[in-house]
């Protein structure tokens with residue numbers, strides 16, 4: 356694999372973290388595609404003034420700056436061998452639509468993280484642009500918790516995952532690409548057998564909408580004082596943990612049904628929620644006995660609050676436009692529901708969660724238990740990309 360030029364798309368928290376990390380492990384050209392707002396101007400100022408992005412990770416500091424930044428895809432994408440898209444899922448499609456006409460034939464493009472259904476949208480856009488040789492990949496999560504401290508200048512990397520799963524299409528490049536990304540990102544990237552695993556093992560789709568549902572159902576309009584804002588993960592009650600378990604079990608039933616249809620498919624990396632928590636947070640969970648205790652005794656979740664919006668100076672209301680819903684429902688739970696619909700698997704609890712939280716979001720994805728709501732066209736479900744049977748999903 357010959358990677359001489361890398362282009363990073365976007366200028367959010369993740370892009371700020373990735374620049375110094377890549378710069379420390381890669382001596383080729385590093386460019387930025389920044390179509391949004393005045394982000395390109397701010398990064399061009401950094402380049403002109405020969406300043407760096409400083410990433411702080413505990414005691415350690417990393418420095419790096421891109422070689423070029425542009426608002427226009429043709430300036431920074433046409434030479435790229437690898438394009439990284441560390442963006443919220445709603446920005447994947449607008450970004451891919453802008454870069455697709457300028458891509459090299461066999462460039463590799465990866466979403467970090469992929470969330471669910473990335474491959475359906477990406478492969479359709481590439482096909483429409485006659486770029487069918489382009490290789491795509493997705494990572495299961497963003498490897499870092501990170502926040503910009505000062506735009507185009509400083510970023511805090513607050514935590515780093517032990518390892519992150521990655522799946523590619525076509526599959527044959529996966530292990531070579533995983534080795535390259537392991538060196539590039541300085542963290543273990545584990546090859547996954549297929550992109551369907553990314554969609555179904557996206558646990559954010561269970562945890563975030565499921566806990567929002569559990570905390571706020573029936574309390575949508577309750578006004579909270581600052582010191583009354585509920586803890587999010589550590590606010591998981593026995594009842595909420597039962598809802599989360601039922602959501603997770605419905606996905607496991609879907610997995611079994613897919614295996615019945617194609618015995619050769621490997622979905623072994625899609626774990627039940629409790630097993631996933633123990634696998635991912637082995638050292639930080641004090642009491643692993645129940646699903647509820649895995650949340651409330653997990654040090655990694657300590658003190659994290661439910662997303663709220665401040666109303667005037669007085670009180671807070673739940674923020675139903677937070678990523679926990681706007682990303683994890685149309686780019687998560689609804690995608691899984693759509694795959695279940697093709698597999699003829701019922702998901703009554705997931706339906707109830709989608710119905711309830713999408714009303715809060717001002718969206719309608721399902722009617723009854725069918726994906727026939729007026730906003731379903733905006734969700735990243737396979738049916739929106741002309742994929743209407745399970746066999747075609749399994750191909751990826």
Ligand code: NAD
Nearest residue numbers: 365366367368369391441442443444446449497499500501
């Ligand atoms: P972010 O909110 O910082 O990203 C914002 C960036 O997205 C903007 O700076 C802009 O470059 C781009 N953007 C915004 N609107 C756009 C539009 N309409 N079209 C094109 N581009 C647009 O996001 P982030 O914190 O970097 O997170 C990236 C992804 O990683 C998300 O999926 C997030 O859920 C996930 N994630 C982030 C963290 C974290 O700690 N930051 C942790 C876990 C997962």
